[in-house]
Amino acid sequence: MRLVDTGNHIAAHAVRLSHVEVVSAYPITPQTQVIEEISRFISEGEMDCEYIPVESEHSAMAAMIGSASMGVRSFSATSSHGLAYMHELLHWAAGIRLPMVMVNVNRAMGPGWNIWCDHQDTLAARDTGWIQLHCASHQEVLDTVIQAFRISEDPLVTLPVMVCYDAIVISHNYMQVEIPEQETVDKFLPPFRSMWKLDFKHPFTHGSVIYPDDYEEVRYSMFEALESARDVIKKAASEYESAVGGYHGGLIETYQMEDADVALVAMGSIASEGRVAVDELRRKGHKCGLVRVRSYRPFPMQELRDVLSDLRAVMIIDRAISFGMEGPLYSEVKAVLYGKSDAEVYNLVTGLGGRDVTFEMIVENTEAALKGKMEQMSTWPTVRMNEHHMVSRRGLEEFWKEGSAQ
């Protein structure tokens, strides 16, 4: 069945097809449509699922931890401040090794209050132990949510998975998606068989005190599970392709990289716009390709080394900023290439708070970098002062003038 619908509604269809039994979520723009559609499925009998309307995101994740501890396939969705509010419990879910899937619609952090896209929310949750998969198209949202349950529940992994896609650009954008038949999905995604579940007859405790003698092993085991997840994610992607159809890359997806000597590296919807930039750069005579980081955690270390090491230049586009450092994706790509590559590495920090990212801007800045007109550091190509900014600046200038007059 082909549908024209928003990224959010498509995510809800994926949840329906995955036979999720508990959904626990709190509405937040731009994620609200996901859980609205799921509630509709439940009320119209299309899903046999318990929907828990909680009073906050902190409780949403707490309820998920409860249901996943009972061996039940569980789902939640959030965004931005919602993700930040449940941050503590992200650690809990991963630390007690509970399989579950959550959609995070990438939205900027306030203040200034902003409902549009950037990746600051997701990247701030980087080190919680969650697997993070980033999508660039509607079809990928559907396919990845279904794959995410397989990955999360794999005995080698048993960790929660966050499926991320961009606010408005994907969440509220109507595009076509092939919705697979239930029987087809069922062949790919078997029912959840939990390694354990809370049970009065065989009582146990999750997350009790762990002394220094034992704690490191628990963390090392998580580290190992994320290492194992690399192959599990790749396998899920290729098996999904043969069982259901649709492939969007394993840990990375490449475009026009076969003969490239320059590459763009990006995540999310910028990587889709970036394809158009690659076409345009090629038209202008640059041998340019694109590498999309699909799995941010685990980070595709070897895959990136393989495709980027021998290039002349790499342009990394960040839709987030690590204050006091640089674009986070930039740091990580550089770290991966350290000692393995002589490529020049450039960084655009752009698209924050929904600032539109156009292929023309990417082309212009990539050409500037290739002409040696850009330093190998974070560059903010779309920052410009306008009247709005001058209001606060003038106010501050007045304040200082008054201060110095006294």
Add this chain to the structure above:
Amino acid sequence: MVEIRFHSLGGQGAVTLINMLAQAGDLVGRKVQAFPFFGAERRGAPVMCFLRMDDKEIALRSQIYKPDFLVIMSPSLIDAAIEEGTKEGTTVLINMAEEEARSRTADLPFAVYSVDATPIALDLGMEVEGLPVVNIAFLGAVSYMTELVPLEAVTEVLREKMPPSRVEASMEAARRGFTSVVEIRKSKAASRKERKSAVS
């Protein structure tokens, strides 16, 4: 690829309009993309919407700054709409009676079409709390002007998406929108060329 940008007021139904156009485009086998720019979501506030149709997969995710068609659903938005970006060859469709459109768009360097959608909406009872909902009339008008989706595809979508009690009125609104588009002028460049050929 064809790119259309819509300017409307909150409550006129532009988001539903682009959704339905996308559904109709899908019916006739086009690849579609339709998304709004979300600002203050309140009745009466300016809304921008974007629609792309192509025969191959659409990779672009940015907004539209050089539209092939610029659809202005309220006369108050002409300046704002043009300021948002146009290109040589942009065609404008505006919600206005013919005479008013002739005078108010006289300086525009674009091909201009008008549709008087407000009376159509009012006549068919498409009004929510005093605001005429012109989107369905525009569905027909955009279908006529862009030739991207035939009227049959539009009515098919209406049959599927509208509540049963509103299907007939909606189909009538779309039909009237389709048939009442008036060509105000060809683009300045084109009309100058025509004048030249008329002289020689």
Add this chain to the structure above:
Amino acid sequence: MPKRKKEKIGFVSTISVPSEGSVGLTGSWRIFKPVLNEERCNKCLFCWIYCPEGCITKDLKINFDYCKGCGICAEECPAKAITMVKEEADETG
């Protein structure tokens, strides 16, 4: 150059299973022991429910292998039927 640890340790989680005395017989920690005056006791079972170690049974037998002598039972007893008495050297293990 030191190499990253290669051997796998597999699944290690934070699950713990209830068992008697994972740190041994905590009764040896006791300095004062609770003594029940059965005449004053009104069988309200506050001591049973408040004992943090589950050392008091519903028929008010105290398990001195695990009773740490924390005194919560005496503190909570509304009938003042439990008193904390210094252990004699020969009574403790």
